[in-house]
Amino acid sequence: MSKVNNKNIFTLITGAAVLTGASVLFFKFMKKTDGKSTIEPQNIDRETIIKVLKELKKELFTVFQNFAAVAINIKQQSMGRARPEDIKMMLLEQPMFRGEIEQVEEMVYNQFRMTKQQVEHYCQNVYRDDPTIKELQKQMKESFDRSFSGQSPDPKTDIPAFLTADTTFEILEKVMTESALKLNEKLLELQERGEQINFQSPKMMEIMQSLKMDSSKKEILEQYGLNKFEDPGSKILQYATQVYSQQPNSSFNIKMKQLDTKYQSIMEQLIMQGPMSNEELKQRMEQVPQQQSSFPFQGINQPQIPPKQEQQKQEVQQPKEIPQEKGNEVPQEAQEQQQEQQQEQQQQQQEQQQQEAAEINVNQPQEQPVQEQQSQVQEENQQF
Numbered sequence: 001m002s003k004v005n006n007k008n009i010f011t012l013i014t015g016a017a018v019l020t021g022a023s024v025l026f027f028k029f030m031k032k033t034d035g036k037s038t039i040e041p042q043n044i045d046r047e048t049i050i051k052v053l054k055e056l057k058k059e060l061f062t063v064f065q066n067f068a069a070v071a072i073n074i075k076q077q078s079m080g081r082a083r084p085e086d087i088k089m090m091l092l093e094q095p096m097f098r099g100e101i102e103q104v105e106e107m108v109y110n111q112f113r114m115t116k117q118q119v120e121h122y123c124q125n126v127y128r129d130d131p132t133i134k135e136l137q138k139q140m141k142e143s144f145d146r147s148f149s150g151q152s153p154d155p156k157t158d159i160p161a162f163l164t165a166d167t168t169f170e171i172l173e174k175v176m177t178e179s180a181l182k183l184n185e186k187l188l189e190l191q192e193r194g195e196q197i198n199f200q201s202p203k204m205m206e207i208m209q210s211l212k213m214d215s216s217k218k219e220i221l222e223q224y225g226l227n228k229f230e231d232p233g234s235k236i237l238q239y240a241t242q243v244y245s246q247q248p249n250s251s252f253n254i255k256m257k258q259l260d261t262k263y264q265s266i267m268e269q270l271i272m273q274g275p276m277s278n279e280e281l282k283q284r285m286e287q288v289p290q291q292q293s294s295f296p297f298q299g300i301n302q303p304q305i306p307p308k309q310e311q312q313k314q315e316v317q318q319p320k321e322i323p324q325e326k327g328n329e330v331p332q333e334a335q336e337q338q339q340e341q342q343q344e345q346q347q348q349q350q351e352q353q354q355q356e357a358a359e360i361n362v363n364q365p366q367e368q369p370v371q372e373q374q375s376q377v378q379e380e381n382q383q384f
Contacts, residue, residue, distance in 0.1 A: 044114065046130060049122050053136040055108050058232045060140060063104070064147045065238075067091075072150040084148040155239045157231045163224075165244040165252045171224055171237060172256070176263045177285045178216045183267070186211065187275035199271060262287070 071087050082090075105116055127133045143153045186207050190197055198204055217234070218227070226233030244252045266284055269276070 044118060044122050044126075046127055046133070048112065048114075049119065049127055050132055050136065052108060052112050052114070052119055053123075053133065053140075054230065055111065056104070057136060057140050058230070059104050059108060060143070061153055061232045062234045064143045065152045067144075067147040068150050068152040071148055075150060084145075088148045153235075155235060155242065157235055157239050158229075159236065159240045159243060160225075160229070163226075163236065163240050165247075165250065167224065168237065168240045168244055169252060169255055169259070171220060171226075172241065173259055173285075174220050175217050176259065177282070178220065179211070180263060180266050180270070180281055180285065181278060182211050182216060183208075183270055184275050184278060184281050187270060191275055197274060 070091065071084070074082050074087050074090070109116055109119065123133060123137065146153075187197060199208075221227055221233035221237065224233075226236055229236060241256075244250060245256065262285055266281060
């Protein structure tokens with residue numbers, strides 16, 4: 001597999017092969033049931049259904065973002081020829097995408113101790129005319145459809161006071177480190193079993209999908225209390241990152257660039273060369289990049305030279321100074337001429353200052369020649 005192809009796969013996988021198959025949910029919401037599914041007898045009030053839909057919308061935010069990233073990548077690789085409906089058909093034919101919505105639904109429905117059929121029944125029949133329930137379904141459907149065109153959901157939200165720039169960076173560092181560790185562990189497992197690592201294989205794609213659904217990131221966000229808001233913690237974290245990145249003269253941008261460079265380097269190495277030990281990975285994520293990475297020529301004029309090499313360097317450099325001394329006659333004449341011109345300028349400036357002192361009480365129209373003389377002196381100074 002070529003390096004270019006690997007990088008394309010890396011972009012698609014790590015950037016976003018996270019489609020949750022949301023069409024399953026939305027098609028069911030938008031269509032009537034076939035009457036074949038059995039609905040367990042349970043009285044579910046309107047408020048509970050609204051909470052379920054809000055939680056689904058919350059969990060699907062990151063899904064729509066990642067799916068939009070996939071759509072953008074497909075458009076780029078197809079030179080813009082892929083239409084939204086083509087992308088939709090292409091991705092929904094993949095079992096891994098259709099199965100992911102089931103994981104999201106199962107997580108939310110279990111949280112409220114109800115089944116998928118019950119939610120669909122109450123949305124389509126019992127509360128089908130409720131404006132709030134209809135609006136929530138509409139918002140999710142629109143976000144899902146827009147994602148096929150590469151449009152992410154609106155990231156704007158409220159940033160809690162405790163989520164400072166330093167805290168935001170701390171969370172991002174933990175999330176990215178955990179993401180790299182999880183992938184590395186999966187690759188180590190395959191390596192120990194003697195299986196070939198091929199990122200184009202369906203099995204590897206399933207592994208990447210399982211990592212996207214891993215609860216580690218969610219647990220990190222919960223540790224910082226970002227799960228206590230109506231908007232998803234990932235949305236709040238993303239918007240905080242965007243806001244702090246736009247602040248001028250902020251150290252946040254410098255630290256984020258360093259972190260992103262380390263993360264991308266590690267992920268590319270895992271994909272191109274295979275896994276490493278978890279200890280090595282952690283050390284690389286904790287390592288602070290040297291200043292030379294930002295300023296590649298820093299310190300080049302003052303290298304550390306051993307004593308013997310320093311003596312040899314002086315012997316080599318000394319002959320170069322001799323012709324410089326012999327050739328100083330012409331430059332000295334030029335310097336003398338320059339000094340004479342500078343003296344003339346100084347005299348002109350002194351005369352000008354005396355003239356200005358004498359013309360303090362002169363009318364404004366008479367000051368113009370003085371200003372012209374000043375500009376002439378400035379132009380002459382610039383020439384030297």
